[in-house]
Amino acid sequence: MKPLFLLITLSLSLALRAAEPGFPKFASASVNPLATEAAVKAYQKGGNAVDAAVATGLTLGVVDGHNSGIGGGCFFVIRAADGSITCIDGREIAPSKAHRDMYIIQGKVDDEASKTGALAPGIPGALRAYELALKKHGKLKLADLLLPAAEIAEKGFPIDEVYERKLAATAEKLRKFPASAAVFFKADGSPLKKGDILVQKDLAKTYRAIAEHGTAWFYEGEYAQKVEAWMKENGGIMTAADIAGYKAIEREPVKGKYRGYDIVAMPPPSSGGVHVAQILQVMEHFPISKLSDAQRVHVITEAMKLAFADRAYWLGDPDFAKVPRGLVDLGYAKDLAAKIDLSKTTNVPSHNMPPHWEGDIFGKHTTFTCSADAEGNWVTLNQTINTAFGCKVIVPGTGVLLNDEMDDFSVQPGVPNAFKLIGAEANAVAAGKRPLSSMSPTIILKDGQPVLCTGAAGGPTIITQALLLISNVLDRGLEPNAALKQPRFHQQWAPDELKIEKAFGEQTLEDLEKLGHKLDKVTTFGACQAITWDAERKLLVPAHDPRVPGKADGQ
Structure with a gap:
């Protein structure tokens, strides 16, 4: 791992109702x-x-x-x-x-x-x-x-x-x-x-x-x-x-938007910040909270696939490679969302072209x-x-x-x-260069105040674990520990398969196969942590992943 x-x-300051300690x-x-x-x-x-x-x-x-x-x-x-x-x-x-x-x-x-x-x-x-x-x-x-x-x-x-x-x-x-x-x-x-x-x-x-x-x-x-x-x-x-x-x-942070919240995350050579923001901004064009499990997994999976195709081509150390800021452009997210077909999987042969890719790039040494x-x-x-x-x-x-x-x-x-x-x-390897990473330390703010932060372990699934936690809290209104108990899934474009926890149940898995997804069914994967702010009780609410040993505590 x-x-x-x-x-x-x-x-400070998460306006979520939490009954958790x-x-x-x-x-x-x-x-x-x-x-x-x-x-x-x-x-x-x-x-x-x-x-x-x-x-x-x-x-x-x-x-x-x-x-x-x-x-x-x-x-x-x-x-x-x-x-x-x-x-x-x-x-x-x-x-x-x-x-x-x-x-x-x-x-x-x-x-x-x-x-x-x-x-x-x-x-x-x-x-x-x-x-x-x-x-x-x-x-x-x-x-x-x-x-x-x-x-x-x-x-x-x-x-x-x-x-x-x-x-x-x-x-x-x-x-x-x-x-x-x-x-x-x-x-x-x-x-x-x-x-x-x-x-x-x-x-x-x-x-x-x-x-x-x-x-x-x-x-x-x-x-x-x-x-x-x-x-x-x-x-x-x-x-x-x-x-x-x-x-x-x-370095200067990656900044994105999602349903009225501000996303602040790590810039390249982390690919996590870019693609957590990118995928969430694609998801915003769909009523995630109103979809069935299979529909929700399908939409988010297709967004993951588009983002990881971009990752494979565009991402690297910004001191050596031109990494376009347009990857987190809201207009680009809208264009990618339009490529998603709700009735079936869509082939993604290669990366897409974000706006101003030639010149608007993440800065060096930021x-x-x-x-x-x-x-x-x-x-x-x-x-x-x-x-x-x-x-x-x-x-x-x-x-x-x-x-x-x-x-x-x-x-x-x-x-x-x-x-x-x-x-x-x-x-590519070069002397003095920093390799690309999937690490995705992320903070979510509302009206300038932090309301949620998260991150994970588990290779490229770090990106998808973080965005699923964010979506489960913001879209579905789940408390942080409850959000971490939800079954997970991951698609990274290559190989073209959907890694998915069996806890979704046979019906959802069958529905996803009918939509064209090739499933890699697993019992469990990943390790994610989070903290939220309960504004009503004025308490910080920490949560650790039930899939692994761990502890959430405080004063």
Whole structure:
């Protein structure tokens, strides 16, 4: 499962009636109870939602490390108490020796090299992004948030069923790397099971070193030197200079409209913000709340298909590719909506052409968890190391799992990645470039005040999970926990199939097949979190996905 953990820090003002438990001062939700508890403790120390988000992120890197950690990257969307919006890009970057054809080995594409081992990681950005978020909007120091997470890593914690499942699925690859095997396997060579205590002493030492010496220890000091030495011994290309040169940057948010609400989301290299807004704006041309289940799924699926076709062609790092702002143009959404036939599926052979695609582009350098506080700070944080356990490598002596984010590039245009996504030249590998991401941290506002925030984990399904949560709350009037219990579906254009949870029931599934959809029926997928504001009770209402272990809590 891709990224991540979902951390949302929310605040203030959702005009939705919720009977679900809420909190007057602060709320947080994540995929692990220890991470949510870290958020609450950060707030109790005098922190705000931003501090809580970082605390959750750092703790998830310990207790949910198969999804995210300081060896990976992240995106922040922050609506601060003063009303300002900050988008922080902590996405990984391709090393300086990376190039378009680096995965063509002996004349053939080696797509495993972008997923496992020394050629798979990008330069990690999570720590730099945490640091920037705290500097702009936090109240606590990074060390205040690192040390409690270090203690959990050192003492250990019992792994849950999700951790056990991910570990079992990747055991053979993890065994190839001694430092990884030493952490995740028992003395008899078998992987840890649910309830076994996972102790990560080297990771604890790394966290404490960063707390004492600052992020320079990681980016410019001992950590970077250890990574470079390992890369040289194992055929990698990342250098200490690459790591030292990493910068987290601020970007202008994606802004969209949906039924009188304002959408604020992460811009490219996140594709999530663009396409959550794009799909919702297409959906606005249909009476979603009045449709039958099959009709509703059909319309939204067709909108997903159109958006993912655009994603495959247009989306990439805006510092390298011209990504049109017209993808979220309301007129373009109307044109796409007109292509949807209510009586049958429509073939989508390729991308469409948004308005002003030649010149009006997104500017250069401009696990998901959530938390919120009564001051008005809302923070959505998506972070990841990509596939389970990233590239499977722990550099000896560091405890840090490296990401495999190079697989989020198009290793060659048209070649599917681990999530069956394909891309074009806009997302081709290049030195210093950030790979395209599906992470979709999103905040919804009404009359300038935040009312809902959400995000998810699960590769490209992150986009569709987020928009379905938004639609279930805004279109169907569901409370956040009830909205997360609704069955899900996902269509990403290629492959042309509708991934759909069986909980919809046989009749709806049959009706969709009659409309022409090829179904991939699954029991469950994804992991989404959300927070809403109950204006009547003046409470923040956090919600975590019932499909995975997690916790929603507050003060």
